[in-house]
Amino acid sequence: MQLFKLRTKLHQFNTFGDFAKEFDLGKNDLVITNEFLFEPFIKPLNLPCHFIMQEKYGVGEPSDEMMNRILTDVNHLNYKRIIAIGGGTVIDISKLFVLKNVADVTNAFERKIPIIKDKELVVIPTTCGTGSEVTNISIAEIKSKHTKLGLADDALLADDAVLIPELLKGLPFRFYAASAIDALIHAVESYVSPKASPYSQLFSKEAIGLSLDIFKNIANKGENYRFERLGDMLIASNYAGIAFGNAGVGAVHALSYPLGGAYHVPHGEANYQFFTKVFKVYQQKNPTGSIVALNHLLAEGLNTSTDKVYENLDAILAKMLPKKPLKEYGLKNTDIDVFTENVINTQQRLLANNYTPFTKEDIRNIFKELY
Ligand SMILES: NC(=O)c1ccc[n+]([C@@H]2O[C@H](COP(=O)([O-])OP(=O)(O)OC[C@H]3O[C@@H](n4cnc5c(N)ncnc54)[C@H](O)[C@@H]3O)[C@@H](O)[C@H]2O)c1
Ligand SMILES: [Fe+2]
Numbered sequence: 001m002q003l004f005k006l007r008t009k010l011h012q013f014n015t016f017g018d019f020a021k022e023f024d025l026g027k028n029d030l031v032i033t034n035e036f037l038f039e040p041f042i043k044p045l046n047l048p049c050h051f052i053m054q055e056k057y058g059v060g061e062p063s064d065e066m067m068n069r070i071l072t073d074v075n076h077l078n079y080k081r082i083i084a085i086g087g088g089t090v091i092d093i094s095k096l097f098v099l100k101n102v103a104d105v106t107n108a109f110e111r112k113i114p115i116i117k118d119k120e121l122v123v124i125p126t127t128c129g130t131g132s133e134v135t136n137i138s139i140a141e142i143k144s145k146h147t148k149l150g151l152a153d154d155a156l157l158a159d160d161a162v163l164i165p166e167l168l169k170g171l172p173f174r175f176y177a178a179s180a181i182d183a184l185i186h187a188v189e190s191y192v193s194p195k196a197s198p199y200s201q202l203f204s205k206e207a208i209g210l211s212l213d214i215f216k217n218i219a220n221k222g223e224n225y226r227f228e229r230l231g232d233m234l235i236a237s238n239y240a241g242i243a244f245g246n247a248g249v250g251a252v253h254a255l256s257y258p259l260g261g262a263y264h265v266p267h268g269e270a271n272y273q274f275f276t277k278v279f280k281v282y283q284q285k286n287p288t289g290s291i292v293a294l295n296h297l298l299a300e301g302l303n304t305s306t307d308k309v310y311e312n313l314d315a316i317l318a319k320m321l322p323k324k325p326l327k328e329y330g331l332k333n334t335d336i337d338v339f340t341e342n343v344i345n346t347q348q349r350l351l352a353n354n355y356t357p358f359t360k361e362d363i364r365n366i367f368k369e370l371y
Contacts, residue, residue, distance in 0.1 A: 004199035004246055007154070008123075008134045010238070012163045012231075016041040019162055023083075023122065025049055030079035032070075032094045033086050037126060037167060042085070050077050054090050060264055061148075062093050063141040067105040071097070081120040084158075085167070087179065088130030088139075088267065091123050095138040095156040109142055109151045117155035126167045128233040129179025129268055131186055131241015133161035139267075147261035147342055150349065163238065165231040173223045177320040178268030180226075180233055184211045185271050186240035190247040191297075192282070192290045192355035200246040205297060207240035212301030212316075219319040248353035251278045255366060257347060258339040263329045272321055276310040277366055283310075286356040326371050336371060340364040 013019040020042075025031070029049040033042065038053065052074065058066035074097055084094030096105050100118035107113045123133035132138075137152045168176070187207035190200055214233055217225045226233065255278065256270035265273075282291055298309040302316065314323070331339075340363050343351070351358065 001197075003197045006134065006242055006245075008158045008161045010134075010161050010163070014164075015166055016164055017045060019124070019164060020045055020047060023160075023162075025083065028078070028080040029083050030074065030077060030081070030097070031083045031085060032090055032097070033084075034090065036170060037085055040170075041167060049083070050079055054086060054093060061089050061141065061260070061267060062139070063143055064104075064106040064109060065143055067093055067096055067140060071102065071105065079119065081122065083122045083124070085124045085126060087125070087127035087175070088132050091125065091130065091132040092138040092140065094123070095121065095132075095158075096151075099155060105140070106142060106144075109138075109140060109149050111151070115151070115153045115155045121156075121158045122160045122162060123158040124162045124164055124167065125234065125237070127171060127175060127179035128168060128230070128237040129182035129186075129240075131183065131237055131244060133158055134238060134241040135245040137245075141261045145261075145346065146258075147346055148257040149346065152349065161238065163231070163234045165234055168230045168234065169227070173226070174321070175266075176223075176226055176233075178266050178272070180211060180214070180237070180268075181272045181275075181317060181321060182268035183207060183233070183237040183240045184215070185252055185268075185275055186244040186249055187211065187236075188275075188279070188294065188298075189249040189252055189353070190240070190244040191294050193244075193247040193250060193353040194355075195353060196243075196247040196290065200243045203239045203243035204247075207236045207243060208297055209301055210236035210239070212298070215316050215320065216302070219316050223320075248350070250350055250353040250355065251282075251358055251363075254343050254347035254350035255339075255363065258335075258342045259326065259329065259331070262335070262339075263331065265329050269321060272317065273323060273326065273370060274366065275317075276314050277370055280310055281358075281362060281366065282355045285362075289355065291355060326367070331371060333371070336364060336367045339367055 027048045032052045057069045098119040100116040139150045187204040191204035260270040295306040299306045302312045304312045
């Protein structure tokens with residue numbers, strides 16, 4: 001059994017300028033980013049790179065259609081390296097463009113074409129949750145399937161991941177909160193995954209400790225506290241990415257994908273709706289496995305007792321992001337069965353990482369109770 005891998009080199013810089021100099025950005029580089037990052041941080045450097053602004057190709061999280069529109073513009077450019085600067089959306093889009101001979105990304109997501117790496121990839125996350133800078137996954141809504149699908153392949157791994165906390169200064173709190181909660185979920189789901197090893201758990205554990213400490217302080221001191229800890233939250237997210245890149249995430253992510261795909265709920269927010277409910281069901285079904293150690297970790301991080309961790313977590317997270325009944329996102333009663341089938345049919349990759357197996361009834365009940 002492989003215990004652990006980390007192929008991506010990790011770097012940290014104080015400013016974007018320091019990074020651009022060290023990495024010698026030039027005419028063979030394709031930078032994929034957003035206008036709001038380009039204007040303040042990149043434009044003043046007058047770099048001779050190719051630039052793509054993601055928001056010109058569509059709003060919201062990636063879809064196969066959005067990626068294909070970018071592909072049309074990217075395919076005639078001459079570049080050897082991709083520099084992805086943005087949140088999970090920009091990063092997951094950029095990952096597809098390292099591949100050889102892609103004319104339609106849907107074929108890559110459905111694995112109808114060989115997945116062969118052809119370009120270098122440098123990733124600079126500007127949110128603090130996805131960990132996508134160190135994972136081999138790209139996630140997109142596949143329009144024809146009405147859900148999100150992940151393509152997991154080592155060809156998508158970044159060669160370099162670069163942490164630059166100053167880039168997060170303009171990140172609005174609601175996006176910060178959704179992504180930071182996603183990081184905690186990556187750490188917690190991977191900690192109890194059957195693929196977890198003592199090495200992946202080391203990273204999960206550190207990510208849980210760091211992020212809970214930051215969240216408690218935000219709950220007490222208010223949202224501006226985040227600015228004091230942007231570097232720490234980026235590291236927590238990166239640790240969680242390393243953990244879940246090795247051990248995987250499970251039911252929380254699996255159940256959230258139809259909600260994200262069909263009703264365009266942002267990824268971190270969608271996960272958050274299922275987080276503690278899934279863990280309460282895990283606890284009921286199998287109270288004696290690695291969830292015991294997880295509950296101790298959470299109790300320590302939250303200053304509470306192990307029997308109160310999920311209520312306590314709900315209370316702290318509710319100060320960052322509202323939790324809503326699923327119908328408030330537009331979910332219809334009939335979606336409960338549709339989503340259940342959808343999870344069973346399209347998310348086996350993730351369900352295989354569950355702490356304990358879920359039956360179709362377990363999944364249906366969770367949708368029903370959160371409805
Ligand atoms: N590949 C993986 O391993 C992995 C893991 C988790 C999530 N994801 C995917 O990542 C996506 C979500 O990523 P996310 O949570 O980072 O959100 P995001 O990239 O969609 O960004 C959220 C919003 O914040 C804006 N934004 C990003 N950085 C900013 C900054 N520094 N300043 C101001 N605004 C900024 C974006 O333009 C967007 O409007 C989803 O599609 C999800 O499926 C991928
Ligand atoms: Fe996630």
